[in-house]
Amino acid sequence: xxxxxxxxxxxxxxxxxxxxxxxxxxxxxxxxxxxxxxxxxxxxxxxxxxxxxxxxxxxxxxxxxxxxxxxxxxxxxxxxxxxxxxxxxxxxxxxxxxx
Numbered sequence: 001x002x003x004x005x006x007x008x009x010x011x012x013x014x015x016x017x018x019x020x021x022x023x024x025x026x027x028x029x030x031x032x033x034x035x036x037x038x039x040x041x042x043x044x045x046x047x048x049x050x051x052x053x054x055x056x057x058x059x060x061x062x063x064x065x066x067x068x069x070x071x072x073x074x075x076x077x078x079x080x081x082x083x084x085x086x087x088x089x090x091x092x093x094x095x096x097x098x099x
Contacts, residue, residue, distance in 0.1 A: 008062075017073045018072060029057040043059075044058065044059055047083075056088075059085055064077050
């Protein structure tokens with residue numbers, strides 16, 4: 001039984017991701033958004049056994065996230081739809097600008 005809802009700020013890599021039918025969809029690879037503006041864009045989900053290994057992470061837009069509870073992100077997508085999502089391209093590291 002899922003716990004109380006939590007903010008997207010709490011999501012961490014490795015959290016379980018669950019498809020709409022309750023089946024395991026993978027693990028959170030990365031949280032995508034702008035914390036300073038409180039804009040949650042979505043999550044990168046890896047279906048590999050270990051975070052970052054065995055498969056390309058897929059980007060799940062925030063509007064497909066049904067609920068967030070401690071350690072678990074539930075989607076409104078069926079399991080077969082997750083593999084059809086775009087691959088996630090991690091953001092490049094920030095550049096240091098010098099005057």
